[in-house]
Amino acid sequence: QVQLVESGGGLVQPGGSLKLSCTASGRTFYAMGWFRQAPGMEREFVAVTSRSSAVTYYGDSVKGRFTISRDNAKSMLYLQMNNLEPEDTAIYYCAAEANSGSIRWVTSQKGGYRYWGQGTQVTVSS
Numbered sequence: 001q002v003q004l005v006e007s008g009g010g011l012v013q014p015g016g017s018l019k020l021s022c023t024a025s026g027r028t029f030y031a032m033g034w035f036r037q038a039p040g041m042e043r044e045f046v047a048v049t050s051r052s053s054a055v056t057y058y059g060d061s062v063k064g065r066f067t068i069s070r071d072n073a074k075s076m077l078y079l080q081m082n083n084l085e086p087e088d089t090a091i092y093y094c095a096a097e098a099n100s101g102s103i104r105w106v107t108s109q110k111g112g113y114r115y116w117g118q119g120t121q122v123t124v125s126s
Contacts, residue, residue, distance in 0.1 A: 001025075001026050002025070002026035002027050002098075002115050003023075003024070003025045003026055004022055004023070004024050004094045004095070004096055004115055004116060004117035005022065005023045005094075005117055005118070006020060006021070006022050006092065006093065006094050006117045006118065006119060006120040007020070007021050007022075007023070007120060008020040008021050008120060009092060009120030009121045009122045010121075010122070010123070011123045011124075011125065012084055012122070012123070012124055013124070013125070013126050014084060014085060014086060014124055014125075014126055015083055015084065016084050016124070017080070017081060017082045017083075017084065018081045018084065018122060019078060019079070019080050019081070020034070020078065020079040020081065020092055020094075020120060020122070021076060021077070021078055022034075022076065022077040022078070022094030022117060023075065023076060024075045024076070024077065024094070024096055025075060027096075027098040027115070028098060029051070029075075029096040029097065029098050029115070030050070030051045030096075030097055030098060030099075030100045030101065030102055030103070030105060031048055031049070031050055031051065031096070031097050031100060031102075031105055031106045031107060031112070031113075032048070032049060032051075032070060032077045032094070032095065032096045032097075033045070033046070033047060033048035033049070033068070033094075033095050033096075033106070033108070033113065034046040034047050034048075034068060034077075034079045034092055034093065034094060034095070035092070035093045035095055035110065036088075036090035036091065036092045036093065036122075037090055037091050037093070037119075038089060038090040038091075041090075043093070043110060044059065045059050045108040045109075045110070046058070046059050046062055046066065046068075046079070046092070047059065047062065047066055047067075047068035047079060048068065048106045048107065048108055049068045049069065049070055049077075049106065050102070050103060050104045050105060050106050051070075051072065051102070051103040051104075052103035052104055053069065053070055054103070054104055055104050055105075055106050056068055056106075057106060057108055059108070061087070062081075062088075065081065065082050065083045065084075066079060066080065066081050066082070067079070067080040067082075068080075077094055077096075079092070081122070084122075084124045085124060086124045086125060087124075088122060088124050089122060089123050089124050089125070090121075090122060091119040091120065091121055091122075092119060092120050092121075092122050093116055093117055093118075093119045094116070094117040095110070095113035095115065095116050095117075096113060096114075096115045097112055097113050097114055097115070098114065098115065099114070
């Protein structure tokens, strides 16, 4: 059974930091990424990393503030979020694909990911 379980969300003040984690199980996952969805908005791309971690991409709004990483031995995906802004408030979702068979392939498109977690809420507010 495939499972992606996010953790680490919460309430943080502007300028603060949070680290999200995603525990993955049930398959060998290749590209893995983070997406987020604010109320009334489309789910948007945040960051993605290839299985080898050699390839990473970030959404324009988070470049320079967020860092994606993974530990394949532990089946974990992480998102370090620094200098958080109120606009970062959203539900954050972990996403993974298991079909590419590539250690370098990535995509920022939602349709490229078959597996999704249930999400973790991040609220940035003073």
